[in-house]
Amino acid sequence: METTIRDNPAGSPDVSQHDQIRRYAVPLGLTPEEKFEHWRSWYGSAIDAPVRLEKADKLVRPGFSPTALSLDGPGFSLVDVTNEPANCFWNGETRPSDWLIYFRTACDKFSFSGRSESVSPGTVRFFDLSLPGNFHAAAGFSAVRVHFDRDLLGLDEKAMKRLKGLADIRENPILRGLILPALSGWQRTVIAQEIQHLQPVVRSMMMALVSSLLDAPADPDDLKLARIASVRKFIRRNFRNPALTVDEVVAYSFLSRRALYYLFDDERLQVSGLIRALRTLEAIDLLAEANTWRRSLTDIAGASGFTSLSAMRRAFSELIGLSLRDAQENPELLQVRTAGLRRLTEL
Known part of the structure; x- marks a missing residue:
């Protein structure tokens, strides 16, 4: 009704x-x-x-x-x-x-x-x-x-x-x-x-x-946000796969690399940034479960989509301003630093 x-x-x-x-x-x-x-x-x-x-x-x-x-x-x-x-x-x-x-x-x-x-x-x-x-x-x-x-x-x-x-x-x-x-x-x-x-x-x-x-x-401008939503959905579904790169997104979207960058030109997170942000947030969530699952940091990096532990360490430092050790030792500060990043991935 x-x-x-x-x-x-x-x-x-x-x-x-x-x-x-x-x-x-x-x-x-x-x-x-x-x-x-x-x-x-x-x-x-x-x-x-x-x-x-x-x-x-x-x-x-x-x-x-x-x-x-x-x-x-x-x-x-x-x-x-x-x-x-x-x-x-x-x-x-x-x-x-x-x-x-x-x-x-x-x-x-x-x-x-x-x-x-x-x-x-x-x-x-x-x-x-x-x-x-x-x-x-x-x-x-x-x-x-x-x-x-x-x-x-x-x-x-x-x-x-x-x-x-x-x-x-x-x-x-x-x-x-x-x-x-x-x-x-x-x-x-x-x-x-x-x-x-x-x-x-x-x-x-x-x-x-x-x-x-x-x-x-x-009009292409009328379809822009729908295309962005479609690409974001594809990234969300596949970011845990270490093989997901900008080239893979280009192939999925049927756009050139330049056109894809133009599509996300006004977005707070570009394609590569969105992939890294989602992987970082996934790693943070897995770290919170680390004591229960007893997973190694290398295992968490791989499960989050990072190609290496060093790549995960760099993402923590660049995206939330904390080292991996600080993030583990200061869960309250980590939660505060993470809130803004989560909002960016949800827009």
């Missing part, structure tokens, strides 16, 4: 100054019937359209416990909902609302832009709440969606109609390799602190996806 998860009807919203992720869960101590009524009241206040939520069965099961999380950013929002068994209907009396929904579980029947069908786990579709629709989830379902402003992407009604008419797009390589991992892991705790940085990244990823689906060229 088109959701902005607002205040909990029973009290204040579950949100703090440092956590912009809003959460909903039925309160404890209620009967199953009372839980359903609480959820129905919340649902009616959270959905930006007239909806009617009904029971899927006469009796509400004892373990009834739906949940939802949302994060609102400039020009986009992310919502993760786990619905308990229920039926929902809406008449489309709202402004055009475009979003991409990823079903983690099956749903017996869901209306997609005027067409009703069952969906299987992993289905990904574009959706428009301004059209009448419904869903019947006798077993409940779990889904994640990203809502985006079509004007932000420069899409007209004709383009959106084509996108919403597409069948399940889960096999699209951009969606499978970049957007789905982002949707699956957006609840990580640091994302709320990065909210101001996310809008251009989300826009770039959606532009790359739309350009691919519509077989239409996109």
